[in-house]
Amino acid sequence: MSEKTILRALKGEVLPVPPIWMMRQAGRYLPEYRATRAKAGDFLSLCYNPELAAEVTLQPIRRYGFDAAILFADILLLPQALGADLWFVTGEGPRLSTITDRAGFDALKPASDVHAVLAPIYQTVKILARELPKDTTLIGFAGAPWTVATYMIAGRGTPDQAPAHALIAENRPVFEALIERITEGTIEYLSAQIEAGADCVKLFDSWAGSLSGEDFDRYALAPTRRIIAELKARHPDIPIIAFPREAGARYIGFAKATGADCVAIDNSVSPEWAAAHVQVDGCVQGNLASAHMVTGGEALVQETRAIVRAFSKGPHIFNLGHGITPDADPDNVQRMIDAVRGG
Numbered sequence: 001m002s003e004k005t006i007l008r009a010l011k012g013e014v015l016p017v018p019p020i021w022m023m024r025q026a027g028r029y030l031p032e033y034r035a036t037r038a039k040a041g042d043f044l045s046l047c048y049n050p051e052l053a054a055e056v057t058l059q060p061i062r063r064y065g066f067d068a069a070i071l072f073a074d075i076l077l078l079p080q081a082l083g084a085d086l087w088f089v090t091g092e093g094p095r096l097s098t099i100t101d102r103a104g105f106d107a108l109k110p111a112s113d114v115h116a117v118l119a120p121i122y123q124t125v126k127i128l129a130r131e132l133p134k135d136t137t138l139i140g141f142a143g144a145p146w147t148v149a150t151y152m153i154a155g156r157g158t159p160d161q162a163p164a165h166a167l168i169a170e171n172r173p174v175f176e177a178l179i180e181r182i183t184e185g186t187i188e189y190l191s192a193q194i195e196a197g198a199d200c201v202k203l204f205d206s207w208a209g210s211l212s213g214e215d216f217d218r219y220a221l222a223p224t225r226r227i228i229a230e231l232k233a234r235h236p237d238i239p240i241i242a243f244p245r246e247a248g249a250r251y252i253g254f255a256k257a258t259g260a261d262c263v264a265i266d267n268s269v270s271p272e273w274a275a276a277h278v279q280v281d282g283c284v285q286g287n288l289a290s291a292h293m294v295t296g297g298e299a300l301v302q303e304t305r306a307i308v309r310a311f312s313k314g315p316h317i318f319n320l321g322h323g324i325t326p327d328a329d330p331d332n333v334q335r336m337i338d339a340v341r342g343g
C-alpha cells in the first residue's frame with residue numbers, strides 16, 4: 001500500500017481525515033510567491049526557470065504542509081510548445097496568436113516536437129521529486145484539449161468561448177484537427193512529467209461547462225478518455241484526476257466514461273449531490289468555494305466541515321471548487337486546513 005495519502009484516496013481508500021491541497025496554492029496571495037516572481041521577472045520566466053518554479057511549488061508545502069504539491073507551470077505552455085506565440089498582459093491575463101483557419105493549424109508543430117520547449121518543466125518535476133517530503137504527492141498537470149483549444153482559437157480567455165464555438169460551426173474539420181493535435185501533445189507532455197517523477201496527473205477542463213449535448217461527448221469526454229487510455233497504457237499505476245469544471249449533471253458517470261480515477265468538482269454542485277451521484281463511482285475532489293478564502297469567519301469553518309461530512313463515506317480529497325484568488329487571506333487557508341484536520 002502506498003504511503004502517500006492522496007494516492008491512497010485516488011485508489012479508492014476511505015481515510016478518516018481527507019487529504020488536502022488547493023488549486024493555485026502557489027500564487028499571488030502568498031508574499032513569498034510574489035517575492036520569487038519578482039526575482040524571476042515575469043510569469044513565463046518563472047515557469048521556465050526550474051529552480052525558481054520548484055521553489056514556488058514548495059512554498060505552500062512549507063507554510064501549510066499540504067498533502068500534495070502541484071507542479072508550478074501553466075496549461076498554456078503546451079500551445080507555446082506547439083508553436084503558438086504566448087505572452088501575459090499584467091492585470092489582464094494570457095494572450096496567444098490565434099488559430100482561425102487551416103493555414104493557422106498547418107503552421108503548428110507536430111506533437112512529438114513539444115519536448116524542446118517543455119524540457120525545463122520536466123527539470124522542475126525532477127527537482128521536486130527529489131526535494132518534496134516523502135509523504136507529499138507530486139501532481140503534474142495539463143489543460144484538457146477543449147479548454148486549451150478555446151485559448152488557441154480566441155488568443156485569450158473568453159467568458160463564453162464564443163470564438164471556439166464559432167469555429168466548430170464554421171470549420172469543424174479544422175477544429176477537430178486542432179483538438180487532435182492538442183490531445184497528442186498532451187499525451188507527450190504528461191508522459192514526460194510522469195517519467196520525470198510526477199506521482200499522478202490532473203487534466204484541467206476549465207471551460208467544459210460551455211459544451212453541451214454531443215459536443216460535450218466529442219470534445220470534453222472523448223479527448224479526456226483518449227489521453228487517459230494512452231497514459232494508462234504507458235504508465236499503468238499512475239492515477240489521473242479529471243476536472244470538467246461546471247459540467248453539472250455531466251459529472252455523473254464522467255469517471256467511468258473516461259477512466260479517470262477521480263473527478264474534481266466545482267462548487268456549483270452541492271457536496272451532498274456529488275456524494276450521491278459522483279462519489280458512487282470513486283474518489284471525488286473538491287469543492288469549497290474559493291470566496292471563503294477571502295471572507296473567512298465562521299462560515300468558512302462551517303462550510304468546510306459540511307463538505308468533509310458530506311463526503312466522509314467515500315474516497316475524498318479536500319480542495320477548493322476553483323483556484324484561490326490573489327485577494328485571499330493566507331490565514332484563512334490555515335483555518336480551512338485546521339477545520340479539515342481538526343474536525
Ligand code: CP3
Binds near residue numbers: 024028073
Ligand atoms: O498552484 C497551482 O495550481 C499550479 C500552477 C497553475 C497555474 N495555472 C499557475 C498560474 C495551474 C495548475 C494553472 C492552470 C491554468 N492556467 C488553468 C486551468 C485552471 C483554471 O484556473 O481554470 C487556466 C485556464 C490557465 C490559464 C491562465 N494562467 C490564466 C487565464 C491566467 C491569468 C489569470 C490569473 O490568475 O492571473 C494564468 C496565469 C497564472 N497561472 C498565474 C498562476 C500562479 C498568475 C500569474 C502571475 O503570477 O501573475
